[in-house]
Amino acid sequence: xxxxxxxxxxxxxxEGGRVLVEVxxxxxxxxxxxxxxxxxxxxxxxxxxxxCKGNVVAxxxxxxxxxxxYDEGTALLMCPWHGWEFDxxxxxxxxxxxxxLRTYDVAVAGPDEVEGMPVADRVTDRVAGPxxxxxxxxxxxxxxxxxxxxxxxxxxxxRETPEARPxxxxxxxxxx
Amino acid sequence: xxxxxxxxxxxxxxxxxxxIDCDVHANVPSLEALFPYLSRHWVAxxxxxxxxxxxxxxxxAYPPGSDRSCRPEWRPADRPPASELGLLQQHVLDPWxxxxxxxxxxxxxxxxxxxxxxxxxARAVNDWLVAEWLDRDPRLAGTLVxxxxxxxxxxxxxxRVGDHPGFVQVLLPVRHAAxxxxxxxxxxxxxxxxxxxxxxxxxxxxxxxxxxxxGYSSYYVEEYAAEWQSFTAQVTSLVSEGxxxxxxxxxVSVLEGGFTWLPVWGWRMDKEWKGLRREVPWLxxxxxxxxxxxxxxxxxxxxxxxREQTATVLEWLGxxxxxxxxxDYPHGYDDDIAQLLAAAPPAxxxxxxxxxxxxxxxx
Numbered sequence: 001x002x003x004x005x006x007x008x009x010x011x012x013x014x015e016g017g018r019v020l021v022e023v024x025x026x027x028x029x030x031x032x033x034x035x036x037x038x039x040x041x042x043x044x045x046x047x048x049x050x051x052c053k054g055n056v057v058a059x060x061x062x063x064x065x066x067x068x069x070y071d072e073g074t075a076l077l078m079c080p081w082h083g084w085e086f087d088x089x090x091x092x093x094x095x096x097x098x099x100x101l102r103t104y105d106v107a108v109a110g111p112d113e114v115e116g117m118p119v120a121d122r123v124t125d126r127v128a129g130p131x132x133x134x135x136x137x138x139x140x141x142x143x144x145x146x147x148x149x150x151x152x153x154x155x156x157x158x159r160e161t162p163e164a165r166p167x168x169x170x171x172x173x174x175x176x
Numbered sequence: 177x178x179x180x181x182x183x184x185x186x187x188x189x190x191x192x193x194x195x196i197d198c199d200v201h202a203n204v205p206s207l208e209a210l211f212p213y214l215s216r217h218w219v220a221x222x223x224x225x226x227x228x229x230x231x232x233x234x235x236x237a238y239p240p241g242s243d244r245s246c247r248p249e250w251r252p253a254d255r256p257p258a259s260e261l262g263l264l265q266q267h268v269l270d271p272w273x274x275x276x277x278x279x280x281x282x283x284x285x286x287x288x289x290x291x292x293x294x295x296x297x298a299r300a301v302n303d304w305l306v307a308e309w310l311d312r313d314p315r316l317a318g319t320l321v322x323x324x325x326x327x328x329x330x331x332x333x334x335x336r337v338g339d340h341p342g343f344v345q346v347l348l349p350v351r352h353a354a355x356x357x358x359x360x361x362x363x364x365x366x367x368x369x370x371x372x373x374x375x376x377x378x379x380x381x382x383x384x385x386x387x388x389x390x391g392y393s394s395y396y397v398e399e400y401a402a403e404w405q406s407f408t409a410q411v412t413s414l415v416s417e418g419x420x421x422x423x424x425x426x427x428v429s430v431l432e433g434g435f436t437w438l439p440v441w442g443w444r445m446d447k448e449w450k451g452l453r454r455e456v457p458w459l460x461x462x463x464x465x466x467x468x469x470x471x472x473x474x475x476x477x478x479x480x481x482x483r484e485q486t487a488t489v490l491e492w493l494g495x496x497x498x499x500x501x502x503x504d505y506p507h508g509y510d511d512d513i514a515q516l517l518a519a520a521p522p523a524x525x526x527x528x529x530x531x532x533x534x535x536x537x538x539x
Contacts, residue, residue, distance in 0.1 A: 062418075062458040063458065083450065084451065
C-alpha cells in the first residue's frame with residue numbers, strides 16, 4: 001500500500017471505460033467517468049467478489065410506478081455477484097440501508113489538473129447502504145493515469161442502523 | 177378448542193382484556209334471501225332460468241358437510257352455518273364478549289362473468305349485509321364485496337356503499353384472474369383509500385386458472401396446505417407493483433392466509449430487491465419494511481409449531497403489531513389461541529387480541 005503507480009495513458013481509458021490493474025499487490029479498477037478517473041479496489045466489501053468486473057450503470061430512481069428518473073450523471077458499479085450498486089466515485093452503496101464500498105481516489109495527475117476525491121451524493125432519493133468500497137486516489141500526470149495507493153480509503157460497513165433488527169437472520173440480512 | 181368454544185377454559189382465563197375478532201363470516205343462506213335486495217329484473221333473471229347462485233361459491237373450497245367448513249358445535253340443524261346474525265352472536269360475539277368483529281361474506285360474486293349481473297349481485301350482498309347484520313349489531317364492522325372482474329364496477333360499488341359507517345373493508349379474493357398489484361387495479365385501491373377502507377385479501381376466489389401456481393391439485397388437503405402460495409403471489413405483486421407508492425395510505429389485511437411464511441418470504445424478497453432493484457426503482461425501501469407499514473395478518477388459521485418455534489417466528493416478524501386475533505367463524509381449524517398467546521411476548525398480546533385491529537380498522 002505504498003507508492004504511486006502509472007497504470008496507463010489517459011487515451012487508453014476512454015470515457016465510460018475502465019482498466020483493471022495490479023499495483024502494489026492489489027487489484028485496482030480504474031474508471032473514466034465523465035472524463036474524471038476513479039479507482040476502486042477489486043473486492044466487494046459485501047462478500048469479496050471481483051466487483052470491478054461488474055456493469056457500470058446510470059442512476060435510476062422513481063417516485064411512483066411508471067415514472068423513471070434516469071440520471072446519467074451518476075455512475076454506479078453493479079457487483080456481479082448480487083447486483084448491488086456502488087457509486088464509482090465514492091464507493092457508497094445504494095441498494096440497502098446498511099451497506100457501502102470503499103473507493104480509491106484515482107486522481108489524474110496531469111499538468112493542469114488533479115482530481116481530488118469527490119464526495120458525490122447525487123443519488124439523494126435513496127438510502128445509503130451500509131458498505132463503502134475501498135477507493136484509491138487516481139491522478140493524471142503528463143497524460144499518464146497514476147494510482148496513488150497512499151491515499152486509499154478503507155472499505156467499511158456501518159452496522160449501527162435502525163435496520164439491524166432481529167428480523168434479520170444471523171449475518172447480513174439473508175444474503176446469499 | 178379454545179378459539180371455538182372456550183372449552184376447558186373461560187374467556188377470562190384465556191384473555192381477560194378486550195378482544196376484537198378480525199375475521200368472522202356470514203354465509204348467504206340462499207339466493208332467495210337476496211331477492212329483497214335485487215330489482216325485479218334481476219329476480220326474474222334468476223327465477224326464469226332456475227339459477228340458484230354462483231357456481232364455485234364457498235362450497236368450492238369448503239365442502240358443506242366438512243368440519244373444516246363448520247365446526248360441529250357451530251353447525252345449526254336447519255340452516256346453513258353462519259347464515260344469520262343470531263348464530264354469530266350465540267357462537268362468537270357473546271361468549272367471546274368481543275368489542276368488535278370484522279364480518280366477511282364470500283359469495284363468489286367474482287365467479288360471474290356477466291358484468292351487469294355481477295355488479296347487481298354484489299350490490300345485493302352488500303345491502304343484505306347492511307340490513308341483516310351490520311345495522312343490527314353495533315359490534316360488527318363489515319367487508320363489502322365487489323364484482324372483482326371489472327375494476328370500473330368495483331370502483332362504482334366502493335363509491336356507492338363505501339361511506340356506510342358499517343363498512344371498513346373491501347373483500348379481495350386471493351385467487352383472482354390477475355395479480356392485484358397490477359396497474360388496472362390501482363384506481364380501485366385509490367377508491368378504497370378515498371373512503372378509508374382496508375383491502376381485505378382473503379382466502380377464496382374463483383379463477384379460470386388453477387388455484388396452485390402449477391396446476392390443479394387432487395385433494396382438499398393439498399389446497400389448504402398450499403393456499404399460502406396464492407397469498408405470497410398477491411403480497412409480492414402488491415409490493416412490487418408499487419401499490420403503496422401510488423396509495424401511501426392503503427392498508428391491506430391478509431385474512432385466512434397464515435403468517436408464518438411472512439418472514440421467510442420477506443428475506444427472499446429483500447434479497448431479490450437488493451440485486452434487482454432497478455427493475456422496480458419505485459421501491460425505495462426493503463419490501464419487509466413496506467409490509468410492516470401497510471399490512472396486517474389474521475391469526476386463523478395459523479401454522480403453529482411448538483411454543484419455542486412459534487416464539488421464534490413471532491420474533492422474526494420484527495413487530496408486535498403485525499397480527500390480529502380471529503376465530504375464522506364458522507370454519508374449523510386446530511389452532512390454539514392459548515398456545516399462540518403463550519408464545520407471544522407480553523407486549524404483543526394485547527396488540528394481537530384487540531389493539532392492532534382497533535387501530536388498523538379505525539374502530
